[in-house]
Amino acid sequence: MSDDLLLDVRDLVVRYGPVTAVDGVSFSLASGETLALNGPSGCGKSSTALAVLQLRRPDAGHVRFEGRELTDLSDRELRPLRPRLQPVFQDPYGTLSPRHRIRDAIAEPLKVQGRWHPADGPARVAELLDRVGLDPAYGDRRPHELSGGQCQRAGIARALASGPRLLVLDEPVSSLDPSVRAGVLNLLADLQDDLGLGYLFICHDRAVVRHFADRVVEMREGRVTSG
Template identity: 75%
Template sequence: MSHVSDVNPLLDVRDLVVRHGTRTVVDHVSFDISPGETLGLIGPSGCGKSSTAMAVLQLRRPDSGEVWFDGQELTAMDERRLRPLRQTMQPVFQDPYGSLSPRHRIRDAIAEPLHVQGSWDRTTGPARVAELLERVGLDPTHGDRRPHELSGGQCQRAGIARALACEPKLLILDEPVSALDPSLRAGILNLLAELQERLGLGYLFICHDRALVRHFCDRVAEMRDGRLSSS
């Protein structure tokens, strides 16, 4: 668990509403996350956790409400203005294999965000990828492999390395350890804690495991039927 300073929020979600058809799946949800802080979002399947994450990332535009990130309001922005901000707010998904293309080598998957961002340099890029692999506890030679040649834990580490490529300020961690064997979960959680301490990252940590969330997170918000209560 990190020590959070008294600063302006990195992420400030205000009165967020998301509807699927006639059903409201996120119902006037508000929360904030400071730099270096982890907010845990817990609740049963179907309660609106992942819909909230998608709306924060602007992968699914909310029906109403505001999402302020790093001092800028995202919901009114067009895609061109959103693009540079997307790079500093990155997701890490539940399925470590599903989040990486099975056809691409790990090094190419990690390099892809740099190509998309337009910051890939063929001279320094390979060293940057190797540095990212080492930062998440993988040997640079793992970059030559494809996802099916890695364990679930190694694959999730590669996914975290990919998320770090664009030097984000916030990670949206959607059930990042629930698909892993219990023996591997502690290693990933320790890695996330170390990265947060070193880089000052904010985390939105989505999980259904109440004990894990209370152990790992600075604050906890519980979601039921699209609504939120904090503790």
């Protein structure tokens, strides 16, 4: 594990009307490390993840990514940082548009970021599919033509296309069969070793957390109880 501090969250608060979903949560994460947020449904894990990603702006607290305070930035100022801070969500079919072929979904971040070149772009997409253990021929398929595990691998490939340093993994294997789950977790471990990625791993399953995470932050009712 690298000693480089990648993410530092301090006194995070997220409210939905009168309900405080996240109440003073603090933790830090280094490059190459997996930090798990563990706790029952409704404890504030996913709201914390959305606030880290700035997809839900926190009501108070600090989120520093690579030393930069994200909560002070406008949406326009956040845009160039978003490729380095990528989500992988629970529902792989909901992540990918049913209208687009897998290759187009993976190419989209490259095009949005101005990194798509017709001469080598298709080869880059094929490389990403191969990296996540999918035959590049799967790029011609649409999400409904893939299994859940294959679709989640395609979602991971799409996240990798941006060249991230941090993946926010929100229950990425909870909808998968146990045998498929193990394969996806092994893939994530291999990618972390190869690329030095940091993982914020949101999961309610303690057995999975114990197997996969370097450190665990336990949450209950919006607060950190240990970790």
